[in-house]
Amino acid sequence: MPSEKRRIQERERQLKEAAKRSTSLQGWLRKSQPADEEQPQASRHSENVDQEEAHRADNLIKALNQKHESMQRLLEEDIDGHRKIEEKPIAVVEKQDEDKPGKIEQPGNKGKELFPESALFQNWDGENFSEAEQKEAQALFVKYGYNAFLSDRLPLNRSLPDTRDSRCLMKTYPKDLASIGVVLIYLDDALSILKRAIRSIIDRTPKSLLKEIILVDDHSTNDDLEQDFDMYIKTIEDQNPGLLMTRVRHSEQLGLTTARISGWKAATADVVAIFDAHIEVHDLWAEPLLMQIKGDRRLIVSPVFDRVNYYDLEVVEYITASYGFDWALCCTYESFRPEWYKLDDPSLPGK
Numbered sequence: 001m002p003s004e005k006r007r008i009q010e011r012e013r014q015l016k017e018a019a020k021r022s023t024s025l026q027g028w029l030r031k032s033q034p035a036d037e038e039q040p041q042a043s044r045h046s047e048n049v050d051q052e053e054a055h056r057a058d059n060l061i062k063a064l065n066q067k068h069e070s071m072q073r074l075l076e077e078d079i080d081g082h083r084k085i086e087e088k089p090i091a092v093v094e095k096q097d098e099d100k101p102g103k104i105e106q107p108g109n110k111g112k113e114l115f116p117e118s119a120l121f122q123n124w125d126g127e128n129f130s131e132a133e134q135k136e137a138q139a140l141f142v143k144y145g146y147n148a149f150l151s152d153r154l155p156l157n158r159s160l161p162d163t164r165d166s167r168c169l170m171k172t173y174p175k176d177l178a179s180i181g182v183v184l185i186y187l188d189d190a191l192s193i194l195k196r197a198i199r200s201i202i203d204r205t206p207k208s209l210l211k212e213i214i215l216v217d218d219h220s221t222n223d224d225l226e227q228d229f230d231m232y233i234k235t236i237e238d239q240n241p242g243l244l245m246t247r248v249r250h251s252e253q254l255g256l257t258t259a260r261i262s263g264w265k266a267a268t269a270d271v272v273a274i275f276d277a278h279i280e281v282h283d284l285w286a287e288p289l290l291m292q293i294k295g296d297r298r299l300i301v302s303p304v305f306d307r308v309n310y311y312d313l314e315v316v317e318y319i320t321a322s323y324g325f326d327w328a329l330c331c332t333y334e335s336f337r338p339e340w341y342k343l344d345d346p347s348l349p350g351k
Contacts, residue, residue: 112131113134114131114134114135114138115134115138118138118141119141119311120137120138120141120147120310120311121134121137121138123309123311123312124147124150124311124312133149136149137149137150140152140190144188144189144190144193145310146190146193146278146310146311146313147310147311147312147313148190148192148193150312150313151190151192151193151196151313152190152192154192154196154313156192156195156196156199157199157200157203158196160280160282160315161315161317162282162283163282163306163315163317164282164347165345165346165347167345167346167347168284168288168347171288171347173284173287173288173290173291174291174294175208177209177287177290177291177294178209178269178270178271178290178293178294179209179210179211179269179270179271180205180209180210180211180269180270180271180272180273180286180290181210181211181212181213181214181267181268181269181271181272181273182201182205182210182212182213182214182272182273182275183213183214183216183260183263183264183266183267183272183273183274183275184197184198184213184214184215184216184263184275184276184277184279185216185218185256185259185260185263185274185275185276185277186215186216186217186218186220186225186276186277186278187217187218187219187220187253187259188220188221188222188225189220189225189277189278191222191224191225191228191229191232193277193278194215194225194229194277195232196280197275197277197278197279197280198213198232198236200279200280200281201213201281202236202240202243204281204282204283204284204285205281205285205286206286206287207240207242207243209286209287209290210243210286211243211244211268211269211270212243212244212245212246212267212268212269213243213244213245213246214246214248214263214266214267215233215245215246215247215248215277216248216250216259216260216262216263216266217247217248217249217250218250218253218254218255218256218258218259219249219250219251219252219253219254233245233247244268246266248262248263248266250262260274271289271290271293273286273289278308279305279308280308280315285303288303288349289301289302289303292349301349302323304318304320305318305323306318319333320336320346320350321333321334321335321336322334322335322336322350322351336350336351337350337351
């Protein structure tokens with residue numbers, strides 16, 4: 001994964017490309033508007049039609065401008081958030097197997113910095129580790145794109161900062177909510193990442209609601225995702241006899257969309273939540289979503305996804321926004337409708 005600087009540059013590049021596309025579209029729209037001198041013999045009916053077309057074109061241009069202003073504001077907030085990340089001393093923890101926290105040791109100067117240009121060590125202090133540890137951490141980072149070295153040393157049931165609005169803590173939910181099945185998609189992810197996602201879902205979802213976890217493997221080739229992962233799933237099944245654990249394995253890599261469809265087809269719960277496998281959930285993550293579906297079963301709902309830093313795995317509160325894609329299939333963050341902001345209550349669902 002790219003460094004924070006590169007992430008910011010990429011978002012700026014996306015915004016500039018979107019602006020260029022919009023400018024071209026605006027120019028085309030303006031050229032498409034009929035000029036008065038080109039149609040001296042037009043009837044009153046055709047003039048009315050032309051005026052309607054010009055009015056629609058103007059409205060489209062205004063909508064594009066509003067979208068760019070929204071994207072610019074969100075980009076600036078995103079950049080400010082990256083720049084405000086505090087530098088914290090990193091503690092070294094011994095690798096552990098399951099839920100027990102690793103033994104924390106105070107870092108010290110154990111070796112010279114071997115990878116000063118690495119996106120990992122530019123954000124994570126490599127001078128506190130031995131040369132062997134730096135080499136292992138860098139090799140895992142190159143392999144996975146995130147700090148798997150640290151992930152292997154964090155407890156699977158680690159606590160997370162509560163990023164919810166304080167008013168969320170005051171809400172209550174009915175007991176008769178629909179059952180939920182969680183689909184996790186993975187392709188050669190680190191084993192500890194998958195274990196932590198599963199434990200997070202089990203520990204922070206009421207047993208009365210969580211019916212199943214469906215694991216969709218889009219043709220992974222890592223050795224530890226075979227026997228080692230199978231043994232872990234068997235342990236989970238023994239510890240949670242009422243929970244259905246379903247495995248779906250593709251015989252070839254079919255891509256994210258097809259993997260999600262495979263998980264959805266395998267699900268038997270009333271509601272299906274589809275996530276990438278490198279996630280962790282908060283307490284009461286499922287109830288607000290199920291409550292909205294209880295009110296209208298036709299809804300497709302989404303939580304707010306906070307960011308987990310790829311370099312130190314800390315959770316950073318992210319902006320509340322709608323998620324979408326532009327024509328280049330780049331992820332975008334859109335503002336909610338104006339009436340949501342007037343309510344001044346982030347605990348309410350937005351759209």
